[in-house]
Amino acid sequence: MGVDDYIAKPFRPRETAARIRAAVRRRQAWRAPEPIAAPPVYQFSGWRLNVATHELFDPRGDSVNLSSAEFLVLWTLVAKPQQILTRDQLQQGPPEARSKAPPQQINVTISRLRSKLRRAEGGAQMVRTVRHAGYMFAPRVDRVHAD
Known part of the structure; x- marks a missing residue:
């Protein structure tokens, strides 16, 4: 001292x-500062989203390539499952990573994300459009520890 x-x-x-x-x-x-908690890993319908490595794995365990915008939108949706999120909320993303894309770009990003989620049966139905309100991530999501 x-x-x-x-x-x-x-x-x-x-x-x-x-x-x-x-x-x-x-x-x-x-x-000494408190240790920083490890970023979460989310599981839903057999899929696995690792926030620390920015990786998405399909139910077979294959890696799915996501753009940074797709990853941020998926992360935001998965972090608040079964809640309606507006384009503005999706554009803002999680506090850790804000997007600079215009809110209208979210529609395109959601479309690309849905096409990538179609790999699994019913994958395209995971992200639902709620007319005049926004989007909702439909499946149940579990937050687990990284392996």
Whole structure:
């Protein structure tokens, strides 16, 4: 820790006690940062989305290539399953990664994402359009620890 304070003679007990309390406060404020939680892995309908590696695996375990925009939209949908999200909400994405694409681009990104999800039976139905409201990720999603 090192030298933090010096008290010269003659010293007063009240001042010494105050300096000790201040040193203890400073010591408690200086702590190692809390460990950062590992990014989540989401599972849904046999699919697996690894947020840390930006990888999507289909039910057979094959990797599916996603653009960064597709990944961010899928991550946002999967993080809030069975909730209607507007284009603006999808465009903003998760707080960790905001998209700079215009909200109208979300329609194109959703279309490309659906075509990639069609690999599995019923995959295209995972992302539903809710008329005049937005989009909803239909399957049940489980958040699991990375392997």
